[in-house]
Amino acid sequence: MTDQGRTFRMLHEDAGAFIIPNPWDVGTARILAALGFRALATTSAGMAFSFGVAEGRVSPEETLSHCRAIVSATPLPVSADLEKGFGDSPESAAATIRAAAEIGLAGGSLEDHTGRPNDPIYDFSLAVERIEAAVEARRSLPHDFVLTARCENFLWGRTDLDDTIRRLLAFEKAGADVLYAPGLHDLATIKAVCRAVTKPVNVVMGMPGATFSVTELAEAGVKRISVGSALVRLAFGAFVNAAREMKSGGTFRFSDAAMGFAELEGFFSGATKA
Template identity: 45%
Template sequence: MTSFRDLHKPGQPFILANAWDAGSAKVLKSMGAQAIATSSAAHAFTLGRPDGLGVTRDEALAHAQDLVAATHLPVQGDFENGWGDDPDTVAQTVKLAGEAGLAGICIEDLKTPSFAAYDRDLAIERIRAAAAAAHALPRDFVLTARADGIMTDTYNIDEAIARLQGFEAAGADCLYAPMPKSMADVARICASVAAPVNVLVAGPIYTAQSISDFAKIGVARLSLGSALARATQRVLHDAAAQMFDATQNGGSFSLLGQSISSDKVDALLT
């Protein structure tokens, strides 16, 4: 099996498939996924919580271990801000993630739950501590550093690039700025750093692209975030609306007739 680190090749992006339980992880593996990631939002949905309320570190670690056991593919943890503001807490989160069998984690530069950005120097120091902890682990571990301020309109592309360059210098293995304003901005990010770059495939700009489009500008990894889980929720929503909203359509069940067969699901799971 190709190692998680070796999958990261600029210009040859692979899909890091975000799963939300053992079943979805197994289906994604059967369909061709080379690596799995958790999604903090998708995991929260399975717990009956809205995106934003989040999960605890212990919950996230236990959930990640379930995905590791489900497929034996490399698994990355979506570990938000590392469950602490100070660098030592982030380093401890990395240590625990390695002990849980994860192949890597991503760490954000936003405070939880306010989503205010850490000062750049502190954000870099947090990644430096995380990288030191990752390098001390007995097995290879890929640390992804995230600059989330573009997505939240906290800072602009120039600040994001400055942070990503700082994260790279601090020892991050992969760099990630979710939801830049354009593909041109993604190309600019890729050109500004040497480390592999991850792109979130969500929203109208990025879901309209092909893998080859991302390859041309030097992207190394394509993650889905909660997009696939939200697509699944959309099917649940639409089928339930059709069934229960009798005033609109008479309580139709036609969408259930479009479901995948049990035999196909069983085959994917086994």
């Protein structure tokens, strides 16, 4: 556990930017590891969809069990999408980090999203207190753990860059290791965020709208690039399109784009490499 957390932290200290893709089960985690990625991150949406429920409907116990399975699937460090944690209070944020570390996660993220559509973002002071408590919990651990603090403004129609940067700066001051504001859709905004803070910044690609290359994002100051639910949405999209073709057209042309059995099996037998 100590090595995983330290290994994960060192990725943030290397030059340039790195991709941390988001598997949603053991199989996809092992495929991404075989392809040569250096770390993995869970996706709360991907987890929920794989369970057949909407995002935000998975219990803390189920979330930790899912994370444990991803951790056990490969030797790579894993950072967890912990959403808002086990509750709204600073104490619940701290408990979430302790529980995440106990199952072998190398890191995890906490959001300032309340889970309430009519009141989606925590009050500034409470949001900061939650990160302060999470940082205190992280510092009490016997091993390293990389804490990511998320500002969810842009995902909930609050496209206030000044408030987003204000929150990220407060999270940085509180001791968060990585800062993350999902939903930034242009390089100018991404650059503004990266220039405003001194801690590593995570940016998500694969959302609707503009996407940028690793090179472009690294030049903007980004350190870590995740893809959130993009991979699971891609996979489910292919599945649904194939099912619709069978149901509506009575044809099976989708199979032309399917990966060959031997190649797919190779990922799980150790035969397929990057």
